Amino acid sequence: MMYKLLVLDLDGTLTNSQKKITRKTKDALCKAQENGIKVVLASGRPTYGIVPLADELHLSESGGYILSYNGGEIIDWKTKELLHAKLLDPQILPYLYECAKKNNLAIITYQDEFIITESPDDIYVQKEAFLNKMKIKQVDNFLSYVDFPIAKCIITGDGDQLIALEKEMNSHLKGTMGVYRSEPFFLELVPNGIDKAQSLSILLDKLGMTKDEMVACGDGYNDLSMIQFAGLGVAMANAQLVVKEKADFITLSNEEDGVAHVIERFLL
Template sequence: MKYKILVLDLDGTLTNKKKEITEHTRETLIRAQEAGVKIVLASGRPTYGIMPLARQLELDKYEGYILAYNGGQIIDCKTGELMYENVLDPAVYPYLYECAKSNGFQILSYKDEYIISENADDQYVQHEAFLNRMPSKTVENFLDVINFPVAKCLIVGDPEPLAQLEPVMKKELESKMNVFRSEPFFLELVPKGIDKARCLAVLLEELGMTPDEMMACGDGFNDLSMIEYAGLGVAMANAQEVVRQAANYITLSNEEDGVAHAVEKFMLNAE
């Protein structure tokens, strides 16, 4: 088998619009793992937001991996070991907090299985909780609580004023960290150089594999680097146009078991 490692984005790729893995896709991925393929779930989600899908695919049994926070962490699912981590400099926390508070936004992060913010009922905080299938917890003071290594914060709020804040923060923090919107209402705050391909390079070196042995499937802008890096880059039919153009192959959409289709075609030799 030419491709020995399979990297999957989650939202818009592995999961359908209900944020679920279909039974056909799950069964196909189990068969691939039984044939020796290693699976990596690579997402902007926090680790706890990826764990339920990892359990569905039995990554602990088949020695798979989680790449969380768009490359901020690598977790060995068999051992639970944190293999790699890239975190924010605590010196920036007060500035991030002030940017959120002074503009009427919420800032959130992730602690254990919880999403933490000063208003768990905020509609955008609730949306992040829904996306990750994680409970949201209100804390009295955000800065007092984030006394641990933080891989990502998120400032959430109405799209138009958030779009005005983005370039201001980018300019202020350009030498220290990355600031970008993953959704019109989500402003991502992550360490400098966070990138799925860079993190995958670390993992491949650890596993003694090469990019030529890797197949990567994705749909969004944050998947572009890994699709270009992989020996076989696969874009979903619902992918952003720039991702489709960069891919070696365009599979079916996430509503049509596109991941299963690509795995059957290129890994299980169904055709």
């Protein structure tokens, strides 16, 4: 099979434990792009949290794509055209805000390169800013400020608090939107049906490609759908057990240039 599209999760896949792309992996990706392979960076991160890595890999010059918010947005990074967006219903925002406030927890969303919050000193808000290399913008009133379309919110807090809140919110919302913890301290609040595989299907249609021409690499539960969907689904050696069980191929870990190994074996 001649593969044409390489889809990469970021944390635990493309980057090592230092959140860096190694020289070997970067060189392999540059070579793949020179050979006509299109690269998609697919992550739960907000769009501007992916931009530094996209620019490091020269996706704008090579015609690559950013799939952010676990599939909530797809952007052609060469033209900056928004190809797909699935947004939160603004009518649900007051409920999300109230859930955070009554539990004395921080709530955040994103606007361009900024993380929007009333709680800039919250340790988990600061962690999110650090991970995504984004600035924190403090606002006096979250609900009043957020009068623009958003792809997701996050409520931050200690694990025990979020376990109970996740259960309560899922019960109240009854499947009308996604509520899940991406980390013990991050409760993700996203539109219903957000899924990397579904969004990649939309991208493939736009590109005139089939899933058989796609390679997808990941390590986490949110990568499972795209790994099962792809023509070649690849799990990192450091991936969750269920991800490795469903993958077509298990590569080296993210500390051992597993992405470069896939490129060298299947794409070059």
